[in-house]
Structure formats: structure tokens, C-alpha cells
Amino acid sequence: xxxRWLRPGAPAQARGLVLLExxxxxxxxxxxxxxxxxxxxxxxxxxxxxxxxxxxxxxAEDGMEQAxxxxxxLDDPAVRPVGEGxxxxxxxxxxxxxxxxxxxxxxxxxxxxxxxxxxxxxxxTPGARAVSDTQW
Amino acid sequence: xxxxxxxxxxALVVVxxxxxLLGAAATEIALRARSESQLVATLRARSVGRYAAESGILxxxxxxxxLLDSLRGPAERAAALRDETHRSPIPEIALGDARCGVAVIxxxxxxxxxxxxxTTLRNLFSEFxxxxxxxxxVTSLKQEPVRRVEELARIxxxxxxxxxxxxxxxxxxxxxxxxxxxxxxxxxAALPGIGAAAATWVRRREGGEILTAANGLRPGAAGGxxxxxxxxxxxxxxxxxxxxxxxxxxxDAVYVVLGQSLVLESWEERDR
Numbered sequence: 001x002x003x004r005w006l007r008p009g010a011p012a013q014a015r016g017l018v019l020l021e022x023x024x025x026x027x028x029x030x031x032x033x034x035x036x037x038x039x040x041x042x043x044x045x046x047x048x049x050x051x052x053x054x055x056x057x058x059x060a061e062d063g064m065e066q067a068x069x070x071x072x073x074l075d076d077p078a079v080r081p082v083g084e085g086x087x088x089x090x091x092x093x094x095x096x097x098x099x100x101x102x103x104x105x106x107x108x109x110x111x112x113x114x115x116x117x118x119x120x121x122x123x124x125t126p127g128a129r130a131v132s133d134t135q136w
Numbered sequence: 137x138x139x140x141x142x143x144x145x146x147a148l149v150v151v152x153x154x155x156x157l158l159g160a161a162a163t164e165i166a167l168r169a170r171s172e173s174q175l176v177a178t179l180r181a182r183s184v185g186r187y188a189a190e191s192g193i194l195x196x197x198x199x200x201x202x203l204l205d206s207l208r209g210p211a212e213r214a215a216a217l218r219d220e221t222h223r224s225p226i227p228e229i230a231l232g233d234a235r236c237g238v239a240v241i242x243x244x245x246x247x248x249x250x251x252x253x254x255t256t257l258r259n260l261f262s263e264f265x266x267x268x269x270x271x272x273x274v275t276s277l278k279q280e281p282v283r284r285v286e287e288l289a290r291i292x293x294x295x296x297x298x299x300x301x302x303x304x305x306x307x308x309x310x311x312x313x314x315x316x317x318x319x320x321x322x323x324x325a326a327l328p329g330i331g332a333a334a335a336t337w338v339r340r341r342e343g344g345e346i347l348t349a350a351n352g353l354r355p356g357a358a359g360g361x362x363x364x365x366x367x368x369x370x371x372x373x374x375x376x377x378x379x380x381x382x383x384x385x386x387x388d389a390v391y392v393v394l395g396q397s398l399v400l401e402s403w404e405e406r407d408r
Contacts, residue, residue: 032155039166040161046169057176057183060183099198101231115232119190120194
């Protein structure tokens with residue numbers, strides 16, 4: 001295309017220079033542009049990961065608050081789907097001084113996991129692990 | 137008319153400008169993504185820290201209640217609670233990948249800035265500043281009560297240095313009673329009718345003695361605060377955090393000691 005800008009009588013050396021310049025420009029644009037595209041892709045990936053972690057925190061807090069209110073079973077350690085590919089598990093294990101450690105684990109679609117831990121009072125009934133037996 | 141010489145180099149210049157624009161856009165996107173990622177990491181740490189701090193409060197309350205439950209005699213309970221509140225904070229506790237630490241503070245070991253009488257407060261401040269300034273400060277304080285100890289620095293005649301100096305001896309969450317078995321010497325010395333005897337009391341306490349009414353204490357003597365031999369208000373200060381993250385979540389919970397149980401009076405949370 002650049003060659004057409006030249007007068008028919010232009011020296012061959014000048015035509016070659018313009019072609020070379022366009023080629024160099026394209027190479028520079030491609031190389032640096034690819035680097036930028038990679039940067040943008042990484043940024044997009046990071047942002048998507050952040051959104052996923054944010055959802056995981058929300059699901060974990062929701063689980064912990066529901067466990068506090070007693071609306072979720074603490075005696076059922078099954079991993080249950082909570083939506084958008086996330087899964088959640090709530091477990092309790094005896095701790096010291098009549099306390100129990102409640103753990104809410106959220107499994108992310110990417111395979112990562114996020115866990116929240118909180119102590120709760122355990123009822124004095126031996127062996128009891130039901131929701132009603134765990135006081136907050 | 138644009139000559140061939142003028143066109144030469146245009147392609148490179150256009151490409152360079154394009155690269156500048158693309159670079160600016162890519163940098164902006166990368167910065168925003170990083171900022172969002174850091175924000176989410178902070179939210180995660182805050183959530184982990186908050187539940188760890190709540191656990192610390194529960195653990196501290198359970199320990200104090202177990203202590204109250206296990207000891208029947210008033211002297212035993214007074215001694216046990218004094219030891220508990222004088223003890224170093226409960227060391228770092230691991231809850232999964234979260235950590236927490238908790239301290240028990242006897243609020244009756246301090247003077248309440250809003251409930252204590254003017255004479256006692258003036259005596260306390262006089263230990264740090266001239267009497268005339270202490271009197272002016274107490275007058276200002278009585279006209280303008282504070283809701284937090286930190287607000288003392290903003291009261292006329294107080295200032296940062298005095299607020300810092302008296303901070304270990306004052307509170308705003310007490311019920312006005314002063315525990316003679318845990319109050320420090322400056323607090324005891326500020327009580328009307330006690331003064332110089334405070335040093336003797338502290339020495340007797342350090343010798344393991346538990347002071348009771350039988351020791352000649354006269355509650356509310358000379359119009360000062362009412363005295364008690366064991367705490368009626370306890371503050372549990374708990375901090376929770378996620379290892380590797382600088383954010384710490386703190387909870388200050390004030391409990392009323394009612395028999396063998398604790399009843400929650402106030403609850404404050406903040407990030408540090």
C-alpha cells in the first residue's frame with residue numbers, strides 16, 4: 001500500500017525504505033501489543049479470581065451466621081452445593097473447656113477452598129452434636 | 137501537498153502512539169485488578185479475624201465463668217479473679233488457620249470518668265498535673281462527659297500527654313465501684329480518706345492478702361466511690377487475625393458479673 005504513495009518515477013531504494021518501515025512498525029506493534037494483551041489477560045484473570053474469592057467469603061460468612069442462628073445442621077458434615085459451582089461444608093469438633101470448634105469450608109469452582117473457624121459453647125450433654133446443643 | 141519525505145516515518149509514529157495508548161489501558165486494567173485483588177484479600181482476612189476475635193471473647197468468658205463456678209467462698213473468688221485479670225493475656229490460640237488472643241481486664245480497678253465523683257477524679261489528675269489544672273479539667277469533664285477514654289484528650293485542660301498518662305487508671309465502662317483488691321496504687325491514693333494508706337494496701341496485697349470489709353474498709357468513705365473486694369464489671373479484649381496479613385480485628389466486650397455468670401453489657405468492634 002505504501003508503495004502506491006510513491007511516484008512512479010521514485011527510486012527503488014526509497015520504495016524499499018517505506019516498505020521496511022511499515023514492516024518494522026508491524027513487528028513492533030505485534031511484539032509489544034502481544035505483551036500488553038498478556039497483561040490485560042492476566043488482569044482479567046486476577047479480577048475473575050477476586051470475584052470468585054469474594055463469593056466464597058460471602059458463602060462462608062452466610063454459612064457461619066446461619067450456623068449461629070441454628071438454621072443449618074452442624075451434625076451433617078456433607079458437602080452441599082450452594083450455587084454457581086460453589087460447595088459448602090460445616091463441621092464441628094470438640095475443643096477445650098466445653099467449647100466446640102465450628103468450621104465452615106467453602107469449595108471454589110476453581111478447586112481452591114476457604115475456611116472460617118469459630119468457637120461455640122457445647123451443651124453439657126455428653127456426645128451431643130446437634131444444632132440445638134451448640135450455643136453461641 | 138504532502139510529499140513522500142513527509143510521509144516517511146508516519147507508520148512508526150502511528151504505531152508508537154498506539155503502543156502508548158494500549159500501554160496506558162493495559163496498565164490501568166492491571167492496577168485495578170491488583171487493587172481489587174488486595175481488597176478481597178483484606179475482606180478475607182477481616183472475616184477470618186472477626187470470627188477468631190469472637191472465639192477469643194467466648195473462650196475468655198468461658199474461662200471466667202468456669203472460675204466463678206469452681207470457687208464458692210468470696211475470698212477465693214476475689215483472689216482467683218485478681219490473678220486472672222493480672223495474668224498476661226491468654227497466649228496466641230490457633231483456630232485452624234486463624235489466630236486469636238484475649239485479655240481480661242477488671243474495670244473496677246479503674247476510675248470511671250463519668251461516674252466517679254469530682255474529688256476523687258481531681259485527686260487522680262493531681263498526681264500528674266498541678267491541682268488548679270486538675271480542678272479545671274474535672275469541671276470540664278463533668279460538663280462534657282466522654283464516651284471513650286480516647287476522648288479525654290479533647291477535653292479542655294487535658295491534652296494528649298495527660299490522657300496517655302492516666303489511660304491505665306480510667307475507664308468509661310465501669311459501674312463506679314472500685315475494687316480494692318485490684319486497683320493500682322494511683323487509683324487507691326486518689327480515693328478520699330485513703331491517700332497515703334494506699335501504699336500499705338498494695339504491699340499487703342502483694343503479700344498475698346485479700347482485702348475484705350473485715351480489714352477496716354469503709355465503702356464510700358468520705359463521699360468517695362463505693363468500694364468492692366471483687367470485680368463487678370469485666371472487659372474482655374480479644375484480637376483475631378489471619379497469619380501473614382497485617383489486619384487485626386479487635387472486640388471489646390464488657391460483662392457484668394452476676395453471681396457465677398457473666399452478662400453482656402456492651403460490645404465494640406474495630407479493625408486495626
